[in-house]
Each structure stands twice: as structure tokens, then as C-alpha cells.
Amino acid sequence: MTEVKANMAGNVWKVVVKQGDSVEADQDVVILESMKMEIPIATEEAGTVKELKVAEGDFVNEGDIIAIID
Amino acid sequence: MIKKVIIANRGEIAARIIRTCTKMGIQTVAVYSEADQKAPFVAMADESFLLGPPRVNESYLNIDKILSIAKECGADAVHPGYGFLSENGRFAERCEAEGLTFIGPSSHVMDMMGSKIAARNAMEKANIPIVPGTNEAVASAEAAVQIANEIGYPIMLKASAGGGGIGMQVVNNDEELIKAFESNTKRAQTFFGDGSMFLEKKIEGARHIEIQLIADHFGNVFHLFERECSIQRRNQKVLEEAPSPFISEETRKKMGEAAVNAAKALKYTNAGTIEFLVDENENFYFLEMNTRIQVEHPVTEEITGLDIVELQLNIANKKELTINQDTLSINGHAIEVRIYAEDPKTFFPSPGHISTYEEPKTNKVRLETAVSNNYDVTPFYDPMISKLIVSGENRLEAINNLKQALLKFKIEGIKTNIPMLLKIVDNEEFMKGNTTTSFVQEHYLTELHTN
Numbered sequence: 385m386t387e388v389k390a391n392m393a394g395n396v397w398k399v400v401v402k403q404g405d406s407v408e409a410d411q412d413v414v415i416l417e418s419m420k421m422e423i424p425i426a427t428e429e430a431g432t433v434k435e436l437k438v439a440e441g442d443f444v445n446e447g448d449i450i451a452i453i454d
Numbered sequence: 455m456i457k458k459v460i461i462a463n464r465g466e467i468a469a470r471i472i473r474t475c476t477k478m479g480i481q482t483v484a485v486y487s488e489a490d491q492k493a494p495f496v497a498m499a500d501e502s503f504l505l506g507p508p509r510v511n512e513s514y515l516n517i518d519k520i521l522s523i524a525k526e527c528g529a530d531a532v533h534p535g536y537g538f539l540s541e542n543g544r545f546a547e548r549c550e551a552e553g554l555t556f557i558g559p560s561s562h563v564m565d566m567m568g569s570k571i572a573a574r575n576a577m578e579k580a581n582i583p584i585v586p587g588t589n590e591a592v593a594s595a596e597a598a599v600q601i602a603n604e605i606g607y608p609i610m611l612k613a614s615a616g617g618g619g620i621g622m623q624v625v626n627n628d629e630e631l632i633k634a635f636e637s638n639t640k641r642a643q644t645f646f647g648d649g650s651m652f653l654e655k656k657i658e659g660a661r662h663i664e665i666q667l668i669a670d671h672f673g674n675v676f677h678l679f680e681r682e683c684s685i686q687r688r689n690q691k692v693l694e695e696a697p698s699p700f701i702s703e704e705t706r707k708k709m710g711e712a713a714v715n716a717a718k719a720l721k722y723t724n725a726g727t728i729e730f731l732v733d734e735n736e737n738f739y740f741l742e743m744n745t746r747i748q749v750e751h752p753v754t755e756e757i758t759g760l761d762i763v764e765l766q767l768n769i770a771n772k773k774e775l776t777i778n779q780d781t782l783s784i785n786g787h788a789i790e791v792r793i794y795a796e797d798p799k800t801f802f803p804s805p806g807h808i809s810t811y812e813e814p815k816t817n818k819v820r821l822e823t824a825v826s827n828n829y830d831v832t833p834f835y836d837p838m839i840s841k842l843i844v845s846g847e848n849r850l851e852a853i854n855n856l857k858q859a860l861l862k863f864k865i866e867g868i869k870t871n872i873p874m875l876l877k878i879v880d881n882e883e884f885m886k887g888n889t890t891t892s893f894v895q896e897h898y899l900t901e902l903h904t905n
Contacts, residue, residue, distance in 0.1 A: 392802040394833045418833040419803035
């Protein structure tokens, strides 16, 4: 199991996977948007999206858990 | 005569404009979003009005709302600052249609310079050297590859409607170009509503040097010398200085004259800047024209003693400029650094709560500030929270003053780029004036990763 964490504070611009999707390592999970910059957040490990902790429009802080991949 | 100015902007530039208006006895009106209710510029203005929610489409880009406030408060002119609506020809037209003076050039020239392709063509017509490349939009990735092979790699792929480094990428071979063409076209379409791309040869070892122009409605055009702005991250400027430590007096004169000639050919009015790329042999090429006040205008003010916002207002009042190009001179040296709320290593934004904000009170400093003590920096806008401008009799003195000021600048609660700026001022190549557009990559990031 691996946790995907936000590496900067910002708004969730797009969630690009769904719960139950199988994902590969380095695949984007969400795209964060902050201060005119979009940063894709990818999972480090392959697996299945067990839980999405955020929805589009949510605000996340640096270090917040975005998704759990199993 | 302008009596009341509405400022269609936020942050430090709104505060900067208010300061000059107040000095000139002009009333000021601030507009702000819900995220900026506690921003210093709101309290500084004589009147202030809420625009709406934080998102720019509902606030600082909401033309209808801004114009209805302008009407309600009886403003007679609009200052657009930089960014947001400042280079939007439709906004300028709407202002004029409502009987408001738009403090800037005509919408016609704004539109022409807003399209990088049209700007290249206009400059070529005015005999200004342009970077070798295409003078029309490239239809497809395949066509781009063919042209790239004719010009030769490395190539800069650029969005015609682009700005702030968005939609722009260096490519070194066919494969990179094909990939970048697709992604940047999509990006430019999303950001600017126009996916047209063009190609330019990448000038190796180039410096970014720009000329400040000022032009009135009587055909007078002057240049206020150059600004050296090569030190950039994510294609956005970090440190700017005037004069350039690199160019010779002869090149300075040539660049100034070329910029003045271009402005005359365009029948340009108000403040504007022509950005050039300058190669190792001091050949210069037109890059783009900004039809508004620039973030880094204070360094020019420091070396010339002029107030560019005041000149803008006088021009908008149809006054004739009284500057004499031949007696205008450079006095000392000035450097500006942009203080960004961001991680100094990754350059990722760092919004959050500023618990302590203490500006330096050291030698020869000037500050342009968007925030205050106990202040929330929101994720909705640009990460720039203030600008630190220092001057000195010469470059070395200015650098020493900059270092002292940076050491005394105390910002707690969020990450800022101050550690990066301190590294830059200590860098040997910076001390020597060897600043090219790859400075951050070569002398900051490389060192960071080897340590």
C-alpha cells in the first residue's frame, strides 16, 4: 500500500483517476493548481486506487494525503 | 484632466499606482476579490469595492463588474497595471466606450503586439532584427519538424498568444518537437484560447535585455535605457538590474534607437517595453513587446529619477512629455529582486499564513509590497509577495546593499525564494555580470544538486 501526497499547497484542479482504477507507477492521479502553476501528482507505485481523499476544487496542504493505492 | 482612477489590479502594483496618484492629487478606487479583503492596497485607496469570489474570471478579469463599479463611483480613468486585463484590447475598447480613459496604448497596437506572430512581422517591417524563425502559425507537428530542420536545432517552440513562459519550450530534436508541439498546442488553447504555435531558433548564451519606452500623443518617443533581466526561473524573471553590466555604450545607443524607431512605426503611446535577446557578440533580436507597465519598472526609475506611473498619467491627460533624450543619463545602479512565496529549490508555490513579515531597513532600499504581518497568501494569484529594490553608486555597491537587505528580510510561516536570492548575490559569475538566460540552471540548480 502506498499513499500519494501533495507536494505543494493548492487547489485540486483535476482528478484524473477513479476509485478502483488500476494505475501504473508514475501515472498522474490528480493535478493541483496553485498560483498560476499546475502540478501533476503521480503515484510512485503501481496498484489499484483504493481511496481518493480529495475531490476537484478541494484545497490541500503540502503533505496531505491525496489517494491510497493498494 | 483625470480626477479619479480605478485600478483594475491587485497586490503591489495597485499599491504602487495609488502612491503616485495620491502624490498627484488624484483620487483612487481599488477593486478586490474576497481573497484580498485584507490586502494593504485595499486600505490604501480612497474608496474600495468588492468584485466577487477569488477566481480571476469572477474578480480581476470580470470586465462588466469592473466597469459597473467605475460608473458607480464616478471614476474617469482606468489603470490596468500588469497582467490581468492590462493587454486586453477588448477591455481598453470597453473602457473608452464608457467614457473612461484607459491608461495605456491603443487597443489596435495592443492586439498587434499581443499576437507574437503579428508582432514579429510588424518589427521586421520596422527594420528591427528578429530571431530567425517562422512568421506564420505552423500548421502541424510534421510541418514544424520540416521547418526545424531548415533552421537547425535547438529550437524554441512558442505559443503565439503566450505569456509568462506558458506554452513555450526548448526542443533539441524531431522527437522532442513532435511531443512538445502536441502538448503546448493543447496548453495554449486552454490558457489563451488560441493554440497557434511558431518556431524560433534558440540563441545560445543569450541575455534578456529590454528597453523601457515612453511615448506621448504628440509623436514624442523616448527610451529610458535598458534593464538586464536574464536571471529567470520557469521563464519568469527573478532579478532585474539597470544598467546592463554587459552591453557597450554603442550597443546601448543602438538598442535604444531601434526601440524608439519601432515605437514610432507602431504609433505607440504611453509606457511600453521592447524585450530583446542579446547574443555573446552583442547582436540583438526582437523578442516581444509589452504594452503596459512592467513589474521591474522601479530599477529604471531609480537610475533616471523619473516616476513612470506619473508619466503614464500625464500622457493619458494628453500632456506633452518634456524629456530630453540627449540630456537623460544613467545615475548609479539599481537591482530588483522579486520575493516569491515558493520553495527555493523546486520553485513550487508555497501559499499559507505569513506569521512574521519584517522588511529590511538597510542602505538604499525601496520596497513594493503586496502583503503584511499576519497575512494569508492565497493560492489564487501570482506567487510574488513583494519586490526589493536596492541602489548604489555602482554595481558593486548595489550588490552589497542587496545582500545586506536580503539578510535582514524576515518572512516566517511560508517558504520564500530568499535563500535562492542570497545564493545568487554570492555567485562569482553574477558578481562578474555573466548572466545569461540559463544562469539559474547553470549556476544555481546545478550547484544545489551537487551539494
